Amino acid sequence: MKIGIDFGTSYSAAAVVIDGAVRTVRFGDEQQFRTTVYFPEAVPDANQFELTDALEGEVDALVRSARAQQTRAASEAVAARREQVARLPVDQREAALALISAPVQRSDTDLRRDAIRAVRRHWLEQQVREARASAASLQNAVYGEEAVEAYLAEGFGNLVQSPKSMLGYQLAPNVRQTIVGIAAYILEHIRLSASQQLGANVRSAVLGRPVQFRSSMGAAGGDQALAILTEAAAGAGFDEVSFLEEPVAAALGYHAQSAHRHRTLVVDIGGGTTDITLAEVGGAEEPLVLGSWGIARGGxxxxxxxxxxxxxxxxxxxxxxxxxxxxxxxxxxxxxxxxxxxxxxxxxxxxxxxxxxxxxxxxxxxxxxxxxxxxxxxxxxxxxxxxxxxxxxxxxxxxxxxxxxxxxxQAAEPFLGFLSELLREVGEEIGEPPAAVFLTGGMSRAPYVREAVQRCFPSARLVAGDPSLGVVSGLAFAAARAA
Ligand SMILES: Nc1ncnc2c1ncn2[C@@H]1O[C@H](COP(=O)(O)OP(=O)(O)OP(=O)(O)O)[C@@H](O)[C@H]1O
Ligand SMILES: [Mg+2]
Missing domain, CATH: 1.10.340 (Endonuclease III; domain 1)
Incomplete structure (x- = not known):
């Protein structure tokens, strides 16, 4: 069975089409969950090391013992040298004795620095042991709103929020690996929830993707994002995944609920990106996608x-x-x-x-x-x-x-500026205004966003789609067609 997955910046959801009707996967009592994961295990952080009174005591003890050892070693070295001198011919002894000097002693500052290093190393080893021993482990990851609550209640561990926002950014190799792992956890959570509720081992999916990912590397950021998601999906147990632009998916969903054929501009305004598709939808004919646009701006x-x-x-x-x-x-x-x-x-x-x-x-x-x-x-x-x-x-x-x-x-003004500019460009490119504008995405709940869209297309009928499920419903239709 193939499912549709909307891996969103703010919220994620999954759905399938059964007998022509969309069925969403439940996460607790909800049809979506916040794209957030909490790992209770605190990965030890060496930078959190602090010299408490107890650790200061350990440092002092180490310095004292190092100093005593150093003094002992020095006097032993002098004694050994004296013994060697005693074995020399008598006339050479005086000159040789004059050359004996105590070995250079390390300063207290140096001894203290080494002692702190040793105490810190020991502290870190102990943290690792404690983290391993704690009942909480990576397998106890918590997702969604509960993840945030658990993190705030526990006050430690790692909370990862909106990992989608990071996919297109320049990432150090270890950070990239961590992000792949986190995305894999989330996709696995979705796969297992879906498998359980649908009574089938779900191993393939159509994943939504924005027209433009949030990226610090231009188009290369988008390629990286898709590579990370593909790797993560494999790690999550999917044998096969394909990608579909999120607004195209929303257009498929809208098509399924439209009796009459018309030209629609689908506008999906989410947490991280704003995505647009122009399509002929509705009626008995297949939907026809005419173009897509997007900017990496959102809620x-x-x-x-x-x-x-x-x-x-x-x-x-x-x-x-x-x-x-x-x-x-x-x-x-x-x-x-x-x-x-x-x-x-x-x-x-x-x-x-x-x-x-x-x-x-x-x-x-x-x-x-x-x-x-x-x-x-x-x-x-x-x-x-x-x-x-x-x-x-x-x-x-x-x-x-x-x-x-x-x-x-005031705060929304820059975003509304980008949105209006994008809509203006799209309007210019498509020429004749669309008959309808279908709105989806969480930000489409905001009246100032709806007004900005209507201002750009005053003659179009504004259709309020389900802000949360517009994209995932379409992904479910796409999955059903591909299956
Ligand atoms: N009533 C509301 N008014 C204003 N903003 C809202 C409202 N409800 C939700 N939002 C915002 O909508 C955004 C989430 O929308 P959505 O769930 O569509 O995003 P997403 O699909 O996770 O992100 P993306 O598609 O960009 O990856 C958040 O920024 C959220 O604060
Ligand atoms: Mg979205």
């Missing part, structure tokens, strides 16, 4: 912009000398390397209150994740209401932030 860009403009000033952005990129690192929770960079800095002790202590609080376990959740919630709540209040007492007692619709409007 997470609005989140980042809102975080920087509204939340980060609470941490000194614009009011201190803390470099601007530190705030971007703190806000970019899907980027494990940037998160580590932010969490390891020890320069915030020198930043004046209240900003320094708040930055230090932000560095503590899980707080960047809590903050990014607060930012996303503000964005979502402000789609339906005019104000939002975020309680930030995990940063400072009684700290809270009110955000109004006007703040979100």
């Amino acid at each position: 997470v860009d609005v989140d980042l912009s809102l975080s920087l403009s509204r939340f980060m000033p609470l941490f000194g952005r614009g009011a201190t000398r803390v470099p601007a990129h530190h705030f971007v690192e703190a806000a970019t929770v899907h980027d494990v390397v940037r998160q580590r960079d932010f969490q390891r800095r020890d320069s915030y002790r020198e930043v004046a209150a209240p900003f320094g202590p708040r930055l230090i609080a932000l560095q503590q376990g899980g707080n960047t994740t809590r903050l990014s959740r607060a930012v996303e919630s503000a964005k979502i709540v402000l789609s339906a209401r005019d104000d939002h209040r975020a309680e930030l007492d995990y940063i400072e007692p009684a700290l809270a932030l009110a955000t109004g619709a006007q703040h979100l409007a």
Whole structure:
């Protein structure tokens, strides 16, 4: 049995078509899950080594014993030399004695440095042993919203959020391997859930892909992303996978529910990317795809912009000398390397209150994740209401932030600019406006996004598709055709 998989930046889902009807795979009680995985096992991090009082005691003991050993070795060396001199002819002894000097002793600083190294090595070995011995292991990975909850409750371990955002970036070989492994865990979670619910060993899938992946390497980033996903799918137990552009999939899904043939622009606005397809859909004929476009911008860009403009000033952005990129690192929770960079800095002790202590609080376990959740919630709540209040007492007692619709409007402006520009280009390229614009993707729930789309195609009928399931339904139809 072949399934459709929407491996999304923010949410993932899977579905099949059975007797002409789409059946989604359940994840707990939901039809999708947050593309987040938590590994409870804390992989030891040598940079977390700190000289506690107990370890300081071990260092002192090592220094004392090294110093005593050094003194003993020195006096033994002098004694041995004296014995040699005693065996020389009498007339040579005085000159030889004058040449005897104690061997050079290593300074206390050197001895202490070596002692710290030894204590650190021992500490790290112990961490590895403890991690291995703990009941939690990589096999106990937790997915979705539960992953975030487990991570925040445990306060340790590794939380990987939105790995899709990293697929097209320049990756050190070990980071690439980690990402392949993480994507494999997620795809395996999907494969096993589907197999169990469908009563079949699922081994093939049609995977959605954006028209343009988020990438730091242009088109090569897209190639890398597909290579990583292919490798990950094999690791997850899929014998065969193919890829289909996400908006093309959404067009297939819309086709299946359209009685009459018409020319439609499918617009899928997700967390990481915005993807568009023009297609003739509906009626008895096969759907006809006429073109696809995409930009690597989506909901997470609005989140980042809102975080920087509204939340980060609470941490000194614009009011201190803390470099601007530190705030971007703190806000970019899907980027494990940037998160580590932010969490390891020890320069915030020198930043004046209240900003320094708040930055230090932000560095503590899980707080960047809590903050990014607060930012996303503000964005979502402000789609339906005019104000939002975020309680930030995990940063400072009684700290809270009110955000109004006007703040979100400002933060969303750059994204809406890119979206409108893309729609304008598409409009120019296709000439005659489409009869309908079919909207899907989580960001299509936002009224300002729908309005921006309608402004670009005022004569088209706006069709609100299921924001969460538009793409995966189409992938399920594609899987059924290919099977
Ligand atoms: N009511 C809402 N108002 C504004 N934004 C929303 C709302 N609901 C969800 N979102 C946003 O939609 C985005 C997720 O959309 P979706 O699930 O379609 O993305 P995805 O498929 O995971 O990502 P992509 O397709 O880009 O890989 C998130 O940025 C989320 O914050
Ligand atoms: Mg999507």
